[in-house]
Amino acid sequence: MSVTLKDVAHAARVSISTASRALTGTGLTSERTQQRLTRIARELGYRPNPIARGLKTGQSRLVALLVHNLTNASFQVMAEVVQARLKALGYQMLLCIGGDDPKQESDTLTTLVDHRIDGLIVVPTGKNGPQLKALAKDVPIVCLVRRDDATDLETVLADDPQGAYLGTRHLIELGHRRIGLIVGRQDTTSGRERLSGYVRALREADIAKDDTLIHAGHFEPETGATGARKLLDLSRPPSAIFVANHEATLGVLRVTSERNIAIPDDLSLLCYEDMPWFEWHRPAISIVDNGARDLANLAVDRLLQRMDAKGNGNDGVREYRVGARLIKRDSCRQIDPASKPKPSIPKSKSSAAKSSAVKPAKV
C-alpha cells in the first residue's frame, strides 16, 4: 500500500539501514548519500511509519490530554493550546474526556498507557493517586489545574488563592460587606483555595466570615441555582455574589433572571474563569481570569522538558502557579459611596494583577 523504507533503500541501491540513518538524520552518513536519500524518499513519497518506529523505540509521538469536559471554557482553551503546541512539534494529541469521574479516569489512563503515549497532561479527579503515581514511572506526567494529593507529580495550578482574594477585595473596595460565595467542592484544590482567598480578603478588611454566605458544591449549574436561592432567601441577603465555581454561573443567572433581580443594581455579580459570551452579556460580567492559556502553555513546557529529560533529574520544583487577573466589566457596582474603603485594605500590589506573572513556587 504505502512506500516503505525498504522501497527507498532499494531505489537508492543502499542498505535499508543506511536509508534509515540518512533519513533520521543521525549524521552518521555522508553528506552526499544523506541528500540523495532525502531526495529519493521525497520523490517516492515515503512517509515513515510511526507504528513500526514505535514498536522499536517504545515511543508513539502521541501525547494525551485528559480533561473533565469540553463545556468548560478553560478546558476548551487548554485543548486548543495543547493541540497546537504539540502538533508544531510533530506530536498528535489524544484528547480524552473523563467527566470528573474516577472510574472513567482510571480506565482511560490504562488504555492511554497501553497506547504507549509519550506524555500525559491530566486534570486529575484526585481519586486515582496510586495509579497515577505508578504510571508516572513509565511516562512523563504533569497535572493541570488540580493537584492529586496522593502523588508528588509535577503540577501546574492557577493561583486561585490570589484570584479569589483579588476578586473578593474588589467587591469590598466597592463597598460590599455581605458577599456571598458560591464555590466548588472542598475536596478539590481550586475549591479550597478559592475559599481561602475569599476568607483572607475578608479578614484583611475586618469583615467577619459568615458561613451562611458560603455555598460549596459540585461543578454544575445546579449548584449555582441552589446556592443563589439560598443566599437570596437569607433574611439579610448579600449585596454581592462571587461565583467562584465556574460551572455554577449559569445557575446563578437563571435565578437572578427568574426573580427579576437587576445586575448590578440589585446585586453585584463577579464570576470566575472567562467565557467568550461574558463580555457580550448584558451587563457584561466582571470576572477573575484564571489564565487558562498560560496554564496550558506552562503545562506543555513542563511536559516537554520532562519528556526530554527522560527521567534524569528534575530540578526539585513540583508545583507551578500561573497568576490570576481581575477583569472589571459591568456586573459589579459601587455601593454605600459614603463609606470609603477601609484603611485596612492594602493597596493593590502591582505584581498581583499580571497574568503573565508565571512564577515557579515550591510548596
Added chain:
Amino acid sequence: MSVTLKDVAHAARVSISTASRALTGTGLTSERTQQRLTRIARELGYRPNPIARGLKTGQSRLVALLVHNLTNASFQVMAEVVQARLKALGYQMLLCIGGDDPKQESDTLTTLVDHRIDGLIVVPTGKNGPQLKALAKDVPIVCLVRRDDATDLETVLADDPQGAYLGTRHLIELGHRRIGLIVGRQDTTSGRERLSGYVRALREADIAKDDTLIHAGHFEPETGATGARKLLDLSRPPSAIFVANHEATLGVLRVTSERNIAIPDDLSLLCYEDMPWFEWHRPAISIVDNGARDLANLAVDRLLQRMDAKGNGNDGVREYRVGARLIKRDSCRQIDPASKPKPSIPKSKSSAAKSSAVKPAKV
C-alpha cells in the same frame, strides 16, 4: 517493562501463538486453555500492545475527528459524543483542530494517515478534495456538517435548508416582513443551504427577496457586527434578524447592546445552533437547533459501518440529513398583530420539527 504475550505464554507453558489465539478469542483453542490463559493473563496484568498488534494488522484502534475549533458549541458536543462512543468500543479519539484552514487540514490529514488511523470523521474545509479522495482509498472517511464537493465521500449533514426555512417562517408568522439574514460564506454547504431555506420561506409568503437585507460572511463574530450595523443602518431596517451564522451571534449582540436596541421589543432575534448560555441569556435566545448530537451519532454510526464493511459494498447512500428543530424562547416577538399570518403560509408539517427524524437522503 510491561508484561508481554511471551511472558504469559511462558507462565502457562504453552507456545506464544497458542497464547495469542486464546487471548484474542479466535475460538481455535480448547475451552480449557482459553480460560486458563485468560486467567493467567489477568493475574500477570497482561495488556496487549496496540503498537505491536498494529504493526501486524495495520490497524491502530485510533479514530480521528477533525473539526475547525472548539469554540463552536456544536463542535464541542460532537467531540464529546464521538469520544464517548468510540471509547466504548475500545477506540481512542485523536482530536485535531484545523481552524478551517486548508493548509492545516492538509498537514493534519497526512500525519493522521501516517499514524494509520482506522477511521476519520472530518469537517472539511472543502479545499482539499483531491487529497481527501485519495486518502479515502486507505481509510474509511465520513464528512460531517460540510460536504466537500470535489469528493463523493459519505457525508452527514444538518438539514439546513429546512432549518433556515423553519426559522424564517417562524419570523414571518410573527408578522415580520423585513427580515435581515446574517449567514455564512457562500462557498460552504451550510452557508448556501441556509440562504436557500430563507429564500424559500420568503417566497412562500410572497415576500420579495431584498438583497440589502442579506449579509454573508466568514464564520466569525466580526461578521455579525458588520452585518448588524449594515442592516440597522438601512433606511428601512429589518424588524427581525435571523443570525444563521452561528459564530456571528456574539458580534450581533455587541451591536444591539452598543446601540441600546431592546430585544425583542425593538428587534426580534433568531439564532442558529444552540449554546448553553442562550437559554440563560436575557432575553433567552430563540434558536434553530441543528441537532449536533444527532449529527455526531450518525457520523459515528456511518463510520463504524464503513470500518466493518472494509470497503465491501456501500449501499449507495452518500448523504444523510439530520432534522433541524425550532426552539422558541424569548427573543422574537409578534409584531403587527392586526395582520394575521398570510394564508399562503402552509401549516407546519409534523415531521419537520422532529430532531430525531434522521432520514437518509440520496441527493
Added chain:
DNA sequence: CTGTTAGCGCATTCAT
C-alpha cells in the same frame, strides 16, 4: 561511512 543481523510484540501461515 556502510552493510549485516537481530529483534521490538504480536498475528498468522504452515506444519503437526
Added chain:
DNA sequence: ATGAATGCGCTAACAG
C-alpha cells in the same frame, strides 16, 4: 488443538 516459523517496518548493535 497446538507449536514452530515468518514478517509487519523500522532502529540499533555489531562488524567491517
